[in-house]
Amino acid sequence: MLDSSGQSLENFTFASDTRNYARGKQRHFVDAFRTVCWFHHLRLAVGATATYQMDLLLEPPPAQGLKRLDDRKNKWRGYRLGRHTPSSALVSEIEARHPGGQQLLNLPLWQIMRLDVPIESSVELLGKMAPEVYASVFHSASVLGGRGIRTPERGDIQCRHLERLASMDSLAGLILLMRLAGKAENSFLAYRFGRTATRVLSILGSWLWDHGIAQPMADYFGNHLLTSVNTGIYSLTFDPTRFLRHVVFLEKEAARIAADENGKLTHQQRITAFRKLM
Numbered sequence: 014m015l016d017s018s019g020q021s022l023e024n025f026t027f028a029s030d031t032r033n034y035a036r037g038k039q040r041h042f043v044d045a046f047r048t049v050c051w052f053h054h055l056r057l058a059v060g061a062t063a064t065y066q067m068d069l070l071l072e073p074p075p076a077q078g079l080k081r082l083d084d085r086k087n088k089w090r091g092y093r094l095g096r097h098t099p100s101s102a103l104v105s106e107i108e109a110r111h112p113g114g115q116q117l118l119n120l121p122l123w124q125i126m127r128l129d130v131p132i133e134s135s136v137e138l139l140g141k142m143a144p145e146v147y148a149s150v151f152h153s154a155s156v157l158g159g160r161g162i163r164t165p166e167r168g169d170i171q172c173r174h175l176e177r178l179a180s181m182d183s184l185a186g187l188i189l190l191m192r193l194a195g196k197a198e199n200s201f202l203a204y205r206f207g208r209t210a211t212r213v214l215s216i217l218g219s220w221l222w223d224h225g226i227a228q229p230m231a232d233y234f235g236n237h238l239l240t241s242v243n244t245g246i247y248s249l250t251f252d253p254t255r256f257l258r259h260v261v262f263l264e265k266e267a268a269r270i271a272a273d274e275n276g277k278l279t280h281q282q283r284i285t286a287f288r289k290l291m
Contacts, residue, residue, distance in 0.1 A: 017049055017225045022232035029095035043123050045095025049225040051118045052092040058111040064090050071107055122185035128241050132192040142182040149174050150186040168202045172209040179216040179284045187213060191242055200245030207239055211251045216287045218260030231256035263287050
């Protein structure tokens with residue numbers, strides 16, 4: 014069921030029937046990202062190994078003796094491909110039994126990634142991020158155009174802190190700052206925030222793979238998000254075609270370090286190890 018994680022963005026977009034610049038009833042492929050992530054969060058929660066099991070485990074048939082009114086496996090296949098977003102009622106119903114999916118479906122990251130949404134309108138989403146990310150990003154992002162960023166040193170401090178957090182919220186914070194700095198024509202800071210965002214993306218690579226969006230996310234990041242920001246004389250390069258190989262390398266090295274330590278690495282130890290390896 015993880016076939017989407019190895020797909021190019023082009024194939025992912027075709028399978029999910031989404032668009033880069035959505036109009037009318039069309040859906041943006043970032044909507045597909047969030048739906049596919051939600052699907053795989055639930056897949057991992059219930060231990061499903063096939064799409065039809067998601068239907069049985071999450072929307073069980075009526076009580077014995079009653080006919081099942083419909084067959085919903087095609088609906089869950091649609092969620093797996095990102096073809097449609099689950100209803101609020103369904104998300105809430107499942108959330109009560111398997112928490113975490115609702116938050117994942119509504120991460121600030123999804124709107125911040127959309128190039129068809131003005132980045133200034135996303136500053137208000139900081140309040141929905143983890144407190145430690147909010148504290149790091151708010152001072153710089155609260156002034157329109159990112160002009161709250163006074164010095165390169167300030168940007169370096171934020172980059173190190175957000176990279177150590179290495180979460181979907183810290184990635185969102187870095188993309189927000191990168192886009193604001195680019196809009197303010199602060200090419201050096203746009204470069205710094207963008208470079209750190211690529212590192213956080215790599216740290217999150219294994220998680221993104223498990224949630225079905227690893228390669229499509231890397232393609233979108235490298236071919237759309239980064240190219241939309243003017244970094245001036247500072248060359249910001251990211252090769253999406255090497256992303257999965259890099260993720261595999263990091264995971265193998267983490268396993269080797271864990272074996273040397275004769276134990277399993279904690280989440281923070283994994284982040285520290287990945288940062289040293291990059």
